[in-house]
Amino acid sequence: MIDIQHVNKSFEDKQVLFDVSIIFEKGVNNLIIGQSGSGKTVLMKCLLGLLTPESGKILFDERNFVGADTKTLHDVRKEVGTVFQNSALFDSMSVLKNVMFPLDMFTEWNYIQKAERAIDCLEQVGLENVEDKMPSDLSGGMRKRVAIARAIANRPKYLFCDEPNSGLDPYTSSLIDDLIAELTYRHKMTTVINTHDMNSVLKTGDRINFVYKGHIAWQGTSAEILSSGSTELVEFLESSELTKRLLHKN
């Protein structure tokens, strides 16, 4: 469980997050949705300690992460798997090396064990026979899948995905959603997903947090989202043809 309490974050004179409080529960898909520029990535970077909020607390199972010493920071991060918005694969390493990287760093396994796990993770995201390719030889969607494989390689307790299905076709996108959801349930991970894909919101949104201009404007589940009563959220939902039709059917 991750408990975010009253987090504020600004850049120079521009405030991006305003008094954000969320509880991300274990074993469910926690979604953060909102328009481009609403602060989703900034919030996720605060969760990773890559950005430091001016005030507030972020508790990873009781361990406060804001202003923590380097050791606590690194200890918590070792339990986190992250998929960055633009994949962030290491372009000097092959796909296999990329997925093996967390294992290289944090396990004492031999090469065979690490390679087996890596290939298994690649299979889980639907990639085969790409182990020896370099990231620059892959399509955007494939890179994303490699990034997911790398994130889950070391069986993290917390999984953070920044728009895991942006740039993917609806079919692959839906596979990725199912995959993340299944991994979350199976490994009882605390999963946080940034997205503006309405399909995934309706399908895998166990808990949904709607961010509007840096404020948490609504919280609920995918079953409740169509009857939220929040004007900002309705406006956001209307921008997608899919949810717009559903809204008007109700």
Place this chain on the structure above:
Amino acid sequence: MLRQSLITLGQYFRLLGLVFQKPTKQRLFMRQIRDEIYYLGVNSTAIVAVISFFVGAAVTAQIKYNIDSPFMPDYALGFATRKAIILEFAPTIIGIILAGKIGSHIASQLGTMRISEQIDAIEAMGINSANYLILPKIIACFIFCPILIMLSIVTALVGGWTIGVNVAGLTTYQYIYGIQFEHNSFDLLYAIIKIVVFSFLISSMSSFYGYNVKGGALEVGRASTKAIVNSSIAIIVFNMVLTQLLIA
């Protein structure tokens, strides 16, 4: 201006504080050093050899034309060439060449990793990215720069020999006698001390500029230029200081 420089200097030392820590995985660290020696060092041997050869030849020719006199013994040409090359030309010129080659390589590599969030990805895994990425480069430079300076000295002396024998009319024996005359092994140590200091300046400064890139591809290019210019200046300044310290 001064304030900004002091802030930058402070950030530089803070980065060094992060760099000089125990690596997460010892075995991986060794492998990284080996790779960096290859990328940074082995790939620089050709350019170092070519430039040293011609600089050695030019230095010998200059000495020959400018201070040649009937009173000068035959071995003087080789002797003066050796002194000039070991004491000044090899360390400084190799320093400047490496600042261009290694400095731009390091700065653009780290800069690209920064803007494509690869450094964030390393940090997010709980790895000290400065230590993981920069320390192997600095150590690799420590290891191969003394080797490069030896290579540079040898090829420069061969360059000098080419001129000495073909243009200045010396025999090979006279030239070699000259370069061995009053052999002083401190001179070599002196050259190595200089290049070790320079290699540290190059690798750490260009890492600093690359690691702290903000923005896009344009900024990566800018960081790369800054790395070359500033480490070259640092080399020239430190060269003067070291010359004073070591000779005096």
